[in-house]
Amino acid sequence: MSDLTSKEVIILGGGISGLAVGWFLHQKGIPFKLFEKQDETGGAVTSKRVHGSVMDFGPNSLRDRSGKIRELADDLGISQDLIQISEALKTRYIVRDRSLKELKPSLFSLISTKVLSPKAKLRLLGEPLAQTKSPSDESIGDFLERRIGKEAVDYLVDPVFSGIYAGNIYRISKKSVLPKLAEYEQNFGSVLWGAIRSKKEKEKVKPMVLSFKKGIQQLTDAISQKISDHIIYDEVKIVEKAEPGYRVQTENEEFTSKNVISCIPAYSLGHLLRGFEPELSSELINIDYAPMLSTQVLFKASDINPKREGFGFLVPRKERIRLLGAIWKSNIFPELTADDYFHANLMTGGAHDRGILIESVEDVEKEILNEFRELMGIDVQPAFVKSHLWKKAIPQFDVGYEQTKQRFKQFESENPGLYLGGNYRWGVSVPDCIQGAEELVREMADHL
Incomplete structure (x- = not known):
């Protein structure tokens, strides 16, 4: 047994959450070991270069x-490789009646768009007049309807x-996902008025949408390189109480430490805690994760005529099209695509379409490619297609999830030194996970 008590923090998981925790511990000079069961770190952050294009x-x-x-x-020394999204971000499309309707973030665009009927626009603009009472938590769909x-x-x-979120809006929690809008209704009686008032608050930092010259994985690779001496590629099998602290058993060894931070998926942690905390174990295992299929396609740029400007398009489920949407990657980050190609990332699956878990990837690809070509008016086949199926992609924050998060806090208070982190706790985006990691390390440092 390797005794790390009082010396090293143990981190479970080498995705962006675990790496960020490791980085912030490293910055504070706190010793740690990070365990990752895969051959490389990064988790779902995966970038590949194909035909001169970053996918x-x-x-x-x-x-x-x-x-x-x-x-x-x-801090990582890669700021020179940051790239900012192009002006294409401002134009998006929504599919209605199987055609792309333009929508920009402006009142004029909302009034002129063909996405909504005149009656629906009047109802939307009349939101401040809506007299409704809101329960403490409800689905996003019910709330905004x-x-x-x-x-x-x-x-x-x-x-x-x-x-x-790849989710069902009539299940996703308003309180977990849209707390600000819920506050606006509570405080101002209107979501619209609340949003307008918040816009008047001066932002300390200019928000940006970013990537890197080698793709998002350049970020996780850079962190991994900086903390490589602390990473152990071994699968953790058991976490249980020890005296003092916790015992972590891997495939090859045992470790003990006073502080263990889990940044693995909820279901993975649930299995590790079966003999330790059966009730929480079951709750973690039962957190729903929606599947996603990410399909990268390259077309010859000359075959896309006319070329549309914009971020891409989204498909309402009411349209009964399998495709969830497409990001026009060569539009928003032209630096990442070879000049003679048009690059799009097609998204499929989610809480509405778990069929992607049992159908062949090739069959799903064929179906969504046909839908994409129809919507885009493309009559040729792509030059390249490659998909990755994420069987458990995005945790679902359904109504009642705030109570689940409270039970996480209670578990931590009853088991000092054992922390639960990751996207099911901090939020589904990379920035959410980085922020959550930094706040956790700051909190830990005060007690070490």
């Missing part, structure tokens, strides 16, 4: 609202949340 099979961009991504890149109407929810809200 991100996990996250495709980093929305840096606080400046933390830029600060982290600077009361505020802005059914049609706006079907054609604006549903496609956005299907794209971000």
Whole structure:
């Protein structure tokens, strides 16, 4: 047995959450060991270069609202490789009646867009007049249907949340995912008025949407390189109480430490805790994760005519099209695509379509490619297609999830030194996980 008591923190998992925890511990000079069962770190952050183009099979961009991504890149020595999203971000498309309808983030665009009917626009703009009472928690779909109407929810809200959370908006928790909007309704009686007032608050840092010249994986690779001496590629099999602290048993060895931070998926941690905390173990295992299929396609640029400007498009489930949406990667990050190609990332699956788990990837690819070509008006086949199936991609924050998070806090208070982290705790985006990691390390440092 290797005794790390009082000396080294143990981190479980080498995805972005575990790596970020390791990095912030490293910055504070706190010794640690990070265990990762795969042959490489990064988890779902995966970038590959094909035909001179960078393909991100996990996250495709980093929305840096606080400046933390830029600060982290600077600390890691890779800030020179940061790239900012192009002006294409401002134009998006929503599918309605099997055609692409333009939508920009402006009141004029909302009034002029063909995404909504005139009646639905009036209902949406009349949101401040809606007199409704809100329960403490409810689904996003129920909440916003009361505020802005059914049609706006079907054609604006549903496609956005299907794209971000791969979820069912009539199950996702308002309190977990849209706490600010819930506060606006509570404090101002209107989501719209609350949003307008919050816009007046001056932002300390200019928000940016970013990537790296080698893709998002360049970030996780850079962290891994900096803390490589602390990484052990071995699978953890058991976590249990020891005296003092905790015993962590891997495939090849046993370790004890007073401080263990889990950054592995909820279901993985649940299996490790079966003999330790059966009730929490069951709850962790039962947290739902929606599957996603990320399909990268390259077309010859000359075959895309006319070329559309914009971020890409989203598909409302009401359209009964299997494709969830497409990111026009060569538009938003032209630096990542070879000049003679048009690159798109197609998204499929989610809580509405678990069939991707049992159908062959080739059959799903064929179906969504046909839908994509129809919507884009492309009559040729792509020059390259490659997919990655994430069987458990995104944790679902369904109604009642806030109570689940409270039980995580209670478990930690009853088991000092054992911390639960990762995207099911901190949020599904890379910046969410980095922020959560930094806050946890700051909290830990005060007690070490």
